[in-house]
Amino acid sequence: MAFLNGLKCRECGREYPVEPLNVCDFCFGPLEVVYDYATISEVVSQDSIAKGPLSIWRYKDLLPAEGDDPVDIMAGFTPLLKARGLGKTLGLNNLYIKNDSVNPSFSFKDRVVSVAATKALEFGYETIACASTGNLACSVAAHCARAGVRAVVFIPSDLERGKIIGAAIYNPVLVSVDGTYDQVNRLCSELADDYPWAFVNINMRPYYAEGSKTLGYEVAEQLGWRVPDHVVVPSASGAMFTKIWKGLNEMACLGLLDGVPSSSFGVDQNTVHHPAVTTKMHMQQAEGCSPIATAWNSNQSQVVPVRPDSLAKSLAIGNPADGIYALKVIERSGGSAYAVPESDIVDGIKLLAETEGIFTETAGGVTVSGLKNLADSGAIKPDDLTVVYITGNGLKTQEAVEQVVNPLSIKPSISSFESVFEGAK
């Protein structure tokens, strides 16, 4: 069962029952899930987690949906790899890659959508919807196929064909909207008010976002029930960034980390910072859409929306819903935020592929280039335990790296091969 007390406004603190709501009726602030941690602490342990399935649902007691019959295509429990090649290149001896590009629909979105879809069915919805520029569309369509419910997926009409196919193959109702980014955004927001559907990142958002906590849980578990010194994370809305932090702190407060006794969550579950969580949170955004990094680096307390213009489409959220909360996480953790130059994105993709054999999408290129900046600047020391999150698969954005295709062209003869091969050497 889900151990929930209800929903609570992050701004004014008003409480609401467990319903498909995302905005406080009084102050229009965002709603967050409130857990019954007292009960959770009685049922969850390292052993109970370790006995669970090899998916995010091994943490079912810490998620806001029933975990007994989830909509599960086996999202999560992705590999945590010691990055010897990339680490050697960057001068980092203790670097790990959380490779979330190998989720069933090839991005971390499977984590959040699995939770949102499970919750949507609990609420009795028969249609699950989203507006997406790629990864979310694929994940929603895939989970709906698994659950046997209708998916309605809105995409901008100029979306790359590879991403459309990745969603269309699951046979959702695919709606291509001919309009600007802002127009698509506004339309979908209005549709969410008018149609009795579960929009995963609108009326399901308090539940949906919690799925990203599992990125924190898994890293701590895979490191042997401890937290890293640094995490390097790509960011769009800021939600995943804040939830990784929340996940690490939940584990500490519940006594799930080795050598760390359980402790109180205090008055606000969403801002708790356990002293054992010494992880510095480093956010990476692409320069062409970096409202949170810009705010952080100019000491602004507010995040000014921007119109996205970035190669990293999956990070291109100009008006990030959790931007202000992400700034607070950076501050509390002693972390940083960086706007990666657009020209460095492809370099990051290639660096990861050539040193680790992992092909990531443009968001991963942002993350790896941001990691390089942190290493070069000395913000991460050579022996610091560091985890870099790779959240999407390179097969989704192949057009970004087409220039790597430069084969040696030969005639069908040994002599032709040897002359060209020798020249290439």
Add this chain to the structure above:
Amino acid sequence: MGKQRVKFVFEENLVKQPVIYELGQKFKIVTNIRRAEVGEDVGWVVLELDGDEPEIKRGLEWVSSTGVRVDPLGGDVIDG
């Protein structure tokens, strides 16, 4: 009649402009501010607009024409 919840963001050169007052004067729209923060460089307001839907649409187009950014309440709903 309809209601719409929106967020206005005012950049530095617009922070001092009485845009919300003028919105209520120029159009048959009731403006109901719920939360706001105004700094020296930027300000934002979340509010509910009450009126006929076509009138709200015209009003928001006018607000956008002043240079104030108009967004859905909870940030972008398009996701990556």
